[in-house]
Amino acid sequence: MKKNRAFLAYVIIDTTNNQIAGYCFNRSFFHGKGFRGRMVDIEYRGRGLGTMMNHLLNTIGFGIGLRLFESVSKNNKASYRSTISSSNYKILKELPENEVYLEILNNMKHNDKHAPTLTGGENNNLTAALTLLQGKEGRIMKKQCDVILTYCWNRVGYTILKSLHRKGLKVWVADTSKWNICSVSRFCAGSFTYPDPFTNEAAFISVLKEKVAELHPKVLMPTHDESVVIMRHRNEFPKDLIIPYENADKLLTLANKAKSTLIARDAGVTVPKVYDSIDDIDVFPIVLKTVMGNSAKGVFFPKDKNELLRLMQKHKHEKMLMQEWIGGTDYSVDCVRWDAFCQMSVYHAIVTKTKGGGTTTQREIVSAPLLEAEAKKLMDAIDFHGVCGMDFRYDPTSNKSAYIETNVRFTGGIATPVAAGFDIPWIVYKLATEGEYTPPINVRTNTRTKWILGDFITLAGRILKLDCNMKELQQVFSFHGFDAYDDFCKEDKMAILGECYYYLVKLIKNGKLNP
Template sequence: MAYAVTRSLGRRYIRVYTADFLPGSMSSASRYSSGSFLYPSPFSQQSGFVETLIEKLKLHCCNVLIPVGEETYLIAKHKQRFLQHTGMAIPDYDQILAAHNKDQWGALAAQLNIRCPAVFAIDDIRQGRVADLPFPLLIKPKQGGGGWGIVQVDSPRELEALLGRQEHWGRPWDRFFVQEKIQGQTHCVAMLFRQGEYRARVGYRQLRSYPIKCGQATLRISVEHRGAEESLQRLLEALNWHGVCQADFIIENRSGAAYLIDVNPRFWGSLAQGIACGVDFPYMVYKIAARGDVPPQDSFRTGVITRWIGGDMAAFVPSLKEAGSKIAFLREYFWPHRRASHYDDLSISDPLPFMYWMADALYRSVKKRGGKSRSHESLEGIWE
């Protein structure tokens, strides 16, 4: 995400400084980064993060701050303080919480006649207060991203065995809820709003993902689905949204109806898809933050295919195992009939970021084999 922002603005000759709380980030290696620095973790050292970032904003005379991951939420929590030093286009903290908590936005969606899967509280199921559960079900974290903690449950016996454990993924059960699984294909919609008013959108269908059943799209194609787009627009208008937001829908196989299953109140993993479709979200966010507004953009290019090579590489082995026809999968993976026209992480004119990613992926692979792997704190967020 940060690399997509860096590349978008840098190509427009806008000076960009990149930052992270971990060394060796992709964006710091980009030719479009004028400089980079480290800050304390926004998850475990929140006060240090805020103070350091404000100090760096003043030092580099930055007129716009564009957060991309869950650090967006902490910055929104201290929004008024940051706005004294720089421009931003992000929602208020209470808006973020309303959209981020997966077990809460369903009530607002229901009021707006937006289709959503049924959700159930873990305690209600354990106490026998729920009858006739619609299997298959998904156990999902109330907060967090990247596909961590999501498990499909196909039968009452399997659910009973799972809920009989003291923890799930090493975390207490109050971090999770249960959601009905809608059978269909994943369709994503991303939008930009300014103070409750629509400015831009893009829609795309996931062709492959990592993790393979519940993760971020690694291969996608831009398509329209008016039902999904209208649903997200109604939700964001009701929240008086300011900034970007992305949502995942399942297009039900039988009816073709769009069911809202997830909302990301920040930049999203497939950000490069929108840019490739002619909707340059990073630049539009920059202009709103620096100049106040941008003209609305009513359309995007459809049929555009983009690929996240790093994610596709990570998903290769599990995808091959799941494939019905191994030969057909290998043919489509290596010699696709429709090739991607844009890549999230690889650029011939800016190759170092991808090399940094490869080195980091190798390091994480070694740690995982050593038994030290754990979902990253930037994916686990606990915000209240």
């Protein structure tokens, strides 16, 4: 029970002799059900311990949003009386051996002033101190938290969670959603929800500040674009709280595709030709994209002038960037630069969710010194400090490349460098907390990873557009030759179900495969 994180378990200690007088637990499940259980030592029966524990389990279980259930034998009169006296309930089923299956209702019969008390006169020296089985006797164990991760509904947060958990850190995960790949993972120490950081910024920051005050983490680690919101309010958080990101202005400058392209060009990085007007375009297709965006959202490849004009009209209220189309395939450079430390790795896309580029579902680590050199030019030019990913179009046969954009955060394909030996989350944590990272880093080329759910979403999208071929079918259903999966881990099989649940809810709500 101690090793199973599904149990919220407590013990009662008799402080006169250090003996366990009883214990109780809520066995919880990710779909929102919980099952009560308790045991009172025979020497301590008749003192109200069972009723008291039922009240405790109700308070905790209902407080975290569980529906509570219990099975009890009518032949065990003490236990049966304790159950029906401490809770409202309904009988769901009569079981063999005179047992009943109950649902405990969320409206306890007793309020606080009528809560049960222990009996036994002066000889009763039991305390109501209930302790977590993992903790020390005699007091409630303090919540443990080394790191808070935000924006944890997806595989990126899950990769970071796994990395830091395996190094022994206690990681709490947070998101706007309650149920997702990280919150149901056995690797997380706890989870909480917050308001949408992009539509309710003040409330989002307020919740984060409350949780930081409650949990006392050493590091607050944003995983996506909410980093800009958090860094905008950096001075509202404790000074000793480490948030390993650049200031909000620099983050926004690099995230802006038009601005970062100009900075890259001035730093000597090869960039695609930028068209200032439609009249400058001499060949199609071109690339048309919003200056802010991610995951190929707002990226289009008009094949002629008429299609371009239609797209421009549709997005007339957004700032757009027109660039020449570059051949080759998508390559991503994962970068960590921190003072004198600078390390990179490169992966290329095997499968992308949208044809022409964007979010990758299968990747492979390659050796590409040219792309690493180009990425370093840009980072050095702005004295970048932290983690980022740079996307390039690259043709290895001609050794020609072109800069596409910078993601000033952990990249969507972070599972690939981590599987290859470049443990980015842990390295960022060590650099942020200790200022250096000295162990050797040997990035293994040819390391391949696969996002399982992403592959099936890609296939569904192709089928709906009637744009699918046999090769793509084979790629989606292939599980051979991969070193790791973005969203599946043998020691944590429930996590992928949390991911599927999240995507299903978004599909039903928004009618889209991409949440």
